[in-house]
Amino acid sequence: MKISLVMATYNGAKYLNEQLDSIKNQTLKLDEVIIVDDVSTDDTSYLVEKYISNHQLNWIFIKNEKNLGYKGNFKKGLAHASGDVIFLCDQDDIWHLDKVERMVEALKNHPEIKTLASSFNFVDGQGKPFSIEQKKGYANQNLLHKDVIDEIERVDLSLVKITNFSQGCCMAVRKEEVEIFLKNTQSKYPHDWELNLIAAMQDGCYFYNVPLIDYRIHDKNTIGLDDVIHNSHKELMKNRTIKRLNYIDEEIELLNYLKRINIGYEYNKEYVENHILYSKDRKKYIKNKSFFSLIVMYLKGKYKGYGSFKTFVGDLCSIVYK
Structure with missing residues (x-):
């Protein structure tokens, strides 16, 4: 070897x-x-x-x-x-x-x-x-x-x-x-x-x-500090909503990349395809301020395996402050 x-x-x-x-x-x-x-x-x-x-x-x-x-x-x-x-x-x-x-x-x-x-x-x-x-x-x-x-x-x-x-x-x-x-x-x-x-x-x-x-570790990490110092709470939450939507887009792009390379896809096909659907639904409901659609999505167990209760709460907050 x-x-x-x-x-x-x-x-x-x-x-x-x-x-x-x-x-x-x-x-x-x-x-x-x-x-x-x-x-x-x-x-x-x-x-x-x-x-x-x-x-x-x-x-x-x-x-x-x-x-x-x-x-x-x-x-x-x-x-x-x-x-x-x-x-x-x-x-x-x-x-x-x-x-x-x-x-x-x-x-x-x-x-x-x-x-x-x-x-x-x-x-x-x-x-x-x-x-x-x-x-x-x-x-x-x-x-x-x-x-x-x-x-x-x-x-x-x-x-x-x-x-x-x-x-x-x-x-x-x-x-x-x-x-x-x-x-x-x-x-x-x-x-x-x-x-x-x-x-x-x-x-x-x-x-x-x-x-x-x-x-x-030899450098201090100050990422995100400017947001806390310079923005109001409402503006900070709005920025978080934008970042959340961007993150979902990146997540979908990443999952599609894994589909495209088609390596070992047979092991995780169901997970990847269902995850893409889950992410697309989250994005749609957040953009449309569909508060109750997210609740229904959570009650049907669609966050399970792809997100968490914390993810669900974060999505609801994104709608409130959007």
Whole structure:
């Protein structure tokens, strides 16, 4: 089994050497390492070239002529990878030294796995560990809304469709899934999410409930803050309604994309087609302010399996404030 790794870099000089060390020192050596730099303006390219030269590594380093963005950069790296299993890697984390060995062993023992995502620990900008409060009924640092009992568990399409439960840097992907991705992707969705969706369509998306990387958090997140500061409550709710309708449109587009690629559709055909109908009805009733139609929809159990009581309440609020 040939093992590849694809790393995408962009202005990542500050933490790069620590990440590269954790790759080089793996207990199971990688057969192929491909690093693609997206026209960094700091010392990233210099540090990669110096590291490869100093350690006499046969790693492949590609420097883009123009900036492709993170989706395009990873796509380019994946197109160059030739391994049977391909690991995705960021530029600023620290891999546990047995990560590759443990995940490859799991893939060898479980041929049904098409994408495998490990768990992770948090570290700050200085590499110091920190933790967050774990929500009941969640796993993987609250990214996976599922009670996980076994060390390796399948993640259903219904969960992956809502949001990606794993960062790409925690994932190992079989070559066949990468080929499907490269053939079909329009780079609309994050590459890691799209790969998990393709695997989930075939009932082959799995979570490995063991932390195998230290995931570095080094920027403050202020997304959405301007809405709270600058908008009135009524305006904020109106904006949420617009976002809700946009989200439903994106959901329908995503489901139609999964139909179009027609990979593993036989496993999830009923779920996907019924979900499209459910989403179209939600959109229609919200746009038309059909308050009672949504109530009837909920009472008939049409939210079950595709949404929740919270989704239903949110839809009603969207009508009130629309």
